[in-house]
Amino acid sequence: MIDFVIYSVTVIAIWSVLALSLNLQFGMTGLVNFGQILPFAIGSYAAGIAASFGYPWWIGVIGGLLFAPLLSLAVILPAQRLSQDYWALITLGAAEIFRLTMLNTPSLAGGADGLNVPRFGSPVLALCIALALLVVSFFFAERVSRSPFGRMLRVIREDEVLASTLGRNPIRYQASVSVAAWMMAAAAGITYGHFSGYVAPTSFTVTETFIIWTAVIVGGPGRNIGVVIGAAVIQLLGVSSRFVAQWVDLPSDLIANLRLAAFGLILVLMFIYRPQGLIAEKREAHNVDRD
Structure with a gap:
C-alpha cells in the first residue's frame, strides 16, 4: 500500500x-497549445539519449532544459502573425513531428523499442525530487501570476489589440x-524519464496532451x-483504473479506452x-503596471 501511495503521489x-x-x-496568456507533450518528451528523451551514449545524468538535464526553450522559440516566432487556431x-x-522522428531514428532514440533511463536510487528519492520540482514550479507560477508581468499576460489573453495600445x-x-x-x-x-526508467x-502521443488539457479544464484555467x-x-x-482491470474480466486495452472515454x-x-473549473479564477480589476 505504501508503495502504491508513493508511486501515485x-x-x-x-x-x-x-x-x-x-x-x-x-490559462494566463490564452495560448492554445495542443503540443505541450513535446517539451515533456524532449526532457525524457534527453535523459535517455544521454544515458545511451554513456554521458552522466546531468548532461541529459542540461540538454533537455536548453533544447526545449530553444524549440519553443522556433515554434512560436514563425507563427507570431497567425491566429490562435493556427x-x-x-x-x-510539432509534437507529432518530434515523436515520429524519435520513432524512425533507432540509432539515436531507439526507435519503437525506446531507450532505457537510469532510475532514481529509490522510489522515495523520486518522490522527493518530484515534489521539490512541483513546489518550485508552483511558486514560480504564482509569482508570475501576481506580478505586473502576469497581469499583462491576462490583458493579452483578453485583448491583444488593447495590450498593443x-x-x-x-x-x-x-x-x-512559452520559454518558461x-x-x-x-x-x-x-x-x-528517471522515474519510469x-x-x-x-x-508521448496526442492522448497525453489531451490528459494535460483535461487536468487544466477540470481544475480551473488561470488558477x-x-x-x-x-x-x-x-x-x-x-x-x-488498474484496480478495475483486476476486478473485472476485460482486456487491458478496453480498460484503457474506457478510461479515455471517462476523461x-x-x-x-x-x-x-x-x-x-473546480476552482474558478478570481476576476479582479487591476491597474497594469509598467515593468
Missing part, C-alpha cells in the same frame, strides 16, 4: 508540473511565457492551485455545468 507531482506549464500558456495546429504538428509587444510576452513553460515541462520530462514514442487539483483528480482516476465525459460535463 510521484505521478501526480510530475503531471501537476505539466498542468502548471500549460496553465501559464493557456498556433494550436502548429504546436500539435498600451505600448506592449504581445509576441514578446507570449515568447517569454517549456522549461518546466522539460524538467518534468527529465524527472519522468524507460522512454518510448508511445508515451495554479486549481490545475494541481485537476491533475491529482485525473491521475488518481487513471491509476485507480472525455468529464470534460463534457465540466464544459456544461462548471466551465470555470
Whole structure:
C-alpha cells in the first residue's frame, strides 16, 4: 500500500508540473497549445539519449532544459502573425513531428523499442525530487501570476489589440511565457524519464496532451492551485483504473479506452455545468503596471 501511495503521489507531482506549464500558456496568456507533450518528451528523451551514449545524468538535464526553450522559440516566432487556431495546429504538428522522428531514428532514440533511463536510487528519492520540482514550479507560477508581468499576460489573453495600445509587444510576452513553460515541462520530462526508467514514442502521443488539457479544464484555467487539483483528480482516476482491470474480466486495452472515454465525459460535463473549473479564477480589476 505504501508503495502504491508513493508511486501515485510521484505521478501526480510530475503531471501537476505539466498542468502548471500549460496553465501559464493557456490559462494566463490564452495560448492554445495542443503540443505541450513535446517539451515533456524532449526532457525524457534527453535523459535517455544521454544515458545511451554513456554521458552522466546531468548532461541529459542540461540538454533537455536548453533544447526545449530553444524549440519553443522556433515554434512560436514563425507563427507570431497567425491566429490562435493556427498556433494550436502548429504546436500539435510539432509534437507529432518530434515523436515520429524519435520513432524512425533507432540509432539515436531507439526507435519503437525506446531507450532505457537510469532510475532514481529509490522510489522515495523520486518522490522527493518530484515534489521539490512541483513546489518550485508552483511558486514560480504564482509569482508570475501576481506580478505586473502576469497581469499583462491576462490583458493579452483578453485583448491583444488593447495590450498593443498600451505600448506592449504581445509576441514578446507570449515568447517569454512559452520559454518558461517549456522549461518546466522539460524538467518534468527529465524527472519522468528517471522515474519510469524507460522512454518510448508511445508515451508521448496526442492522448497525453489531451490528459494535460483535461487536468487544466477540470481544475480551473488561470488558477495554479486549481490545475494541481485537476491533475491529482485525473491521475488518481487513471491509476485507480488498474484496480478495475483486476476486478473485472476485460482486456487491458478496453480498460484503457474506457478510461479515455471517462476523461472525455468529464470534460463534457465540466464544459456544461462548471466551465470555470473546480476552482474558478478570481476576476479582479487591476491597474497594469509598467515593468
